Amino acid sequence: xxxxxxxxxxxxxxxxxxxxxxxxxxxxxxxxxxxxxxxxxxxxxxxxxxxxxxxxxxxxxxxxxxxxxxxxxxxxxxxxxxxxxxxxxxxxxxxxxxxxxxxxxxxxxxxxxxxxxxxxxxxxxxxxxxxxxxxxxxxxxxxxxxxxxxxxxxxxxxxxxxxxxxxxxxxxxxxxxxxxxxxxxxxxxxxxxxxxxxxxxxxxxxxxxxxxxxxxxxxxxxxxxxxxxxxxxxxxx
Amino acid sequence: xxxxxxxxxxxxxxxxxxxxxxxxxxxxxxxxxxxxxxxxxxxxxxxxxxxxxxxxxxxxxxxxxxxxxxxxxxxxxxxxxxxxxxxxxxxxxxxxxxxxxxxxxxxxxxxxxxxxxxxxxxxxxxxxxxxxxxxxxxxxxxxxxxxxxxxxxxxxxxxxxxxxxxxxxxxxxxxxxxxxxxxxxxxxxxxxxxxxxxxxxxxxxxxxxxxxxxxxxxxxxxxxxxxxxxxxxxxxxxxxxxxxxxxxxxxxxxxxxxxxxxxxxxxxxxxxxxxxxxxxxxxxxxxxxxxxxxxxxxxxxxxxxxxxxxxxxxxxxxxxxxxxxxxxxxxxxxxxxxxxxxxxxxxxxxxxxxx
Numbered sequence: 001x002x003x004x005x006x007x008x009x010x011x012x013x014x015x016x017x018x019x020x021x022x023x024x025x026x027x028x029x030x031x032x033x034x035x036x037x038x039x040x041x042x043x044x045x046x047x048x049x050x051x052x053x054x055x056x057x058x059x060x061x062x063x064x065x066x067x068x069x070x071x072x073x074x075x076x077x078x079x080x081x082x083x084x085x086x087x088x089x090x091x092x093x094x095x096x097x098x099x100x101x102x103x104x105x106x107x108x109x110x111x112x113x114x115x116x117x118x119x120x121x122x123x124x125x126x127x128x129x130x131x132x133x134x135x136x137x138x139x140x141x142x143x144x145x146x147x148x149x150x151x152x153x154x155x156x157x158x159x160x161x162x163x164x165x166x167x168x169x170x171x172x173x174x175x176x177x178x179x180x181x182x183x184x185x186x187x188x189x190x191x192x193x194x195x196x197x198x199x200x201x202x203x204x205x206x207x208x209x210x211x212x213x214x215x216x217x218x219x220x221x222x223x224x225x226x227x228x229x230x231x232x233x234x235x236x237x
Numbered sequence: 238x239x240x241x242x243x244x245x246x247x248x249x250x251x252x253x254x255x256x257x258x259x260x261x262x263x264x265x266x267x268x269x270x271x272x273x274x275x276x277x278x279x280x281x282x283x284x285x286x287x288x289x290x291x292x293x294x295x296x297x298x299x300x301x302x303x304x305x306x307x308x309x310x311x312x313x314x315x316x317x318x319x320x321x322x323x324x325x326x327x328x329x330x331x332x333x334x335x336x337x338x339x340x341x342x343x344x345x346x347x348x349x350x351x352x353x354x355x356x357x358x359x360x361x362x363x364x365x366x367x368x369x370x371x372x373x374x375x376x377x378x379x380x381x382x383x384x385x386x387x388x389x390x391x392x393x394x395x396x397x398x399x400x401x402x403x404x405x406x407x408x409x410x411x412x413x414x415x416x417x418x419x420x421x422x423x424x425x426x427x428x429x430x431x432x433x434x435x436x437x438x439x440x441x442x443x444x445x446x447x448x449x450x451x452x453x454x455x456x457x458x459x460x461x462x463x464x465x466x467x468x469x470x471x472x473x474x475x476x477x478x479x480x481x482x483x484x485x486x487x488x489x490x491x492x493x494x495x496x497x498x499x500x501x502x503x504x505x506x507x508x509x510x511x512x513x514x515x516x517x518x519x520x521x522x523x524x525x526x527x528x529x530x531x532x533x534x535x536x537x538x539x540x541x542x543x544x545x546x547x548x549x550x551x552x553x554x555x556x557x558x559x560x561x562x563x564x565x566x567x568x569x570x571x572x573x574x575x576x577x578x579x580x581x582x583x584x585x586x587x588x589x590x591x592x
Binding site: 184185186187188190192196 | 345367370371372373
């Protein structure tokens with residue numbers, strides 16, 4: 001992985017190699033905390049923060065750590081950043097911290113983070129690694145946010161409920177009631193709903209990819225001119 | 238559908254899918270009649286709505302998948318799913334409940350997995366469970382038996398029932414009278430001996446076997462099931478195993494009729510969805526185990542699960558949950574219950590590759 005353009009890194013993280021939809025990593029938080037927009041956004045931001053910071057740090061020390069102790073060193077770095085994030089959330093968004101509970105410390109075990117450290121950060125320069133961490137984190141966070149939005153709308157009929165947990169008192173009145181009071185479709189908020197929505201999103205992504213592929217293929221259909229005879233005899237030099 | 242290699246003699250299959258499905262539809266009639274006689278027009282309306290939606294969605298999906306629409310519609314499988322769902326939903330459920338349940342059954346449980354023959358879970362039961370989890374209020378409101386309507390309250394006719402199902406039709410909100418089912422009664426019984434309960438509660442005191450209305454609904458499905466058994470639509474193994482294990486569990490925990498009793502075996506056999514489940518749901522050839530021995534295990538485990546969930550769970554009935562859980566387990570059961578083929582000392586392992 002000598003020279004990968006920043007553009008390509010962004011494309012990889014957000015779409016082509018999206019951690020949640022393509023690599024299917026970090027499914028545990030993806031399915032467990034996306035019941036509402038605020039939970040999804042909170043965990044998405046936390047993951048993105050840890051991922052960017054750990055990628056940067058790991059890229060910095062990549063030439064000084066021997067192969068034998070690589071993994072323990074990486075895990076140590078990731079764990080420290082996770083602890084920092086956890087303490088930050090405890091300090092500034094305490095209620096959200098209690099709601100997300102075990103899933104914040106569990107960011108340590110999120111496969112995306114060690115995966116990017118192994119696959120990218122320990123082989124690339126600092127700037128590229130930081131961008132990769134940010135883009136992978138954003139890709140994951142955006143999918144979390146999308147699933148959270150869909151599940152909150154379908155399940156509770158609201159949007160942006162409890163946003164003050166993340167944005168402070170000014171977000172108290174952001175809640176939108178879309179279908180009126182008394183609406184509820186519980187399965188969307190329960191775990192099966194997360195599986196269904198995530199599955200649908202993956203299917204949607206595959207459909208879009210296939211569309212793009214066929215369009216590109218149609219555009220690049222080879223235009224052959226002149227003789228179209230096929231050589232069937234003789235040696236091919 | 239996991240097909241199993243069986244040795245000769247092979248009986249010639251005289252029935253195709255459509256014929257089997259038609260027989261199943263016919264066999265639900267006694268149960269439907271009993272439901273209509275004791276609980277009003279609700280079940281029939283459920284079936285009409287579910288049937289319309291199911292056939293419409295099936296046609297839509299087949300069209301989207303570029304398959305011949307009429308060919309697939311004429312195998313009646315969508316209609317059977319709709320009828321089974323309509324029978325298991327509470328009569329007089331709001332129309333949108335029925336529509337959402339049917340949509341989940343046909344679109345997600347059936348066609349997302351590849352259509353008839355590929356669905357690992359029973360579509361009707363998936364629809365039912367999705368509804369039960371999502372709309373507990375509507376799904377646990379079972380109407381009172383018509384005979385137990387309070388004095389002075391008229392029992393709803395067909396038009397009134399339609400108004401309950403489609404609230405838009407009624408200017409002055411018609412409501413149905415709901416009541417506890419025998420299973421609910423036992424679940425919430427604290428302090429009454431079973432004998433006292435049977436004496437005090439008109440649901441039992443006016444019944445001849447086990448719960449007014451419910452006994453006849455279940456006997457109706459039993460009759461339909463026996464008809465299918467005689468016509469050899471399915472084998473006896475799964476239903477008999479399920480009913481036996483359920484009755485055994487109920488007998489073990491009957492507790493000599495104390496206030497902590499979970500109900501007599503007869504009550505368990507003849508209430509809730511027991512008979513509908515035993516003869517119409519767990520005999521589904523696609524989602525159940527395939528060998529006879531496998532079906533015995535499959536049915537018995539469903540019976541045990543039904544008793545466990547009914548007695549110590551918080552939902553009104555347990556057939557749907559038990560069936561879905563065992564649908565998960567059916568491939569594993571198949572793996573361990575392969576029949577021995579003629580000429581072999583012991584059954585071959587399902588994982589064995591060599592021919």
